[in-house]
Amino acid sequence: MRYLIANWPYVGELFLEHLWLTLSALLIATAIALPVGVILSRVAWLRTPVLGILGIIYTIPSLSLLVLLIPFLRLGYRPALVTLIAYAQLVLVRSVVVGINGIEPAIIEAAKGMGMNSWQRLLRVELPLALPVMIAGLRVATLSTIAIATVAAFVNAGGLGTLLFDGVRSSNSEKIIAGAISVSLLAVAANILFRRAEIWATRSRGPT
Structure with missing residues (x-):
């Protein structure tokens, strides 16, 4: 904790790097997974x-995938971003498929009876009803992304993993503890945020 308090500007900079890498990967991953999940449904x-x-x-170890991408994307932000996007796809795509396919067929038939076309059913009925499951998948993907982004510091992608790797190399336990606490706080905050979003989505959906 002493290192964390004494070096908070540096830790804060690494925190923002970690947050940016996580958010950018999740935004791109969601933009890919949503249409893919709809098609698969x-x-x-x-x-x-x-x-x-x-x-x-x-199932490919994250460190192995990062290293495999280095000859093509070099060290830094890009191989980390591609790796995080790739790892998030399974959870995100599956959550979209499960959410949409879990809707009661009677609801879909009622929407058809109201004259809705496929796009209207998707946007007005299916996606809103599937939202709680999709948010649950996004929560799992976010926690996984935060963890893998820590490993991405190995390829000079920045983030809080830098503290862990530097601490191990220099046998500095305070750096290791500071990095572990910071990553844990980010993961806990993300988990709480998405859990509340899940509850809100479930309540706003109403009875089905």
């Missing part, structure tokens, strides 16, 4: 191969 035969490929990517 519509085209059943695509589900198994696509989710299988995403599952294979997810």
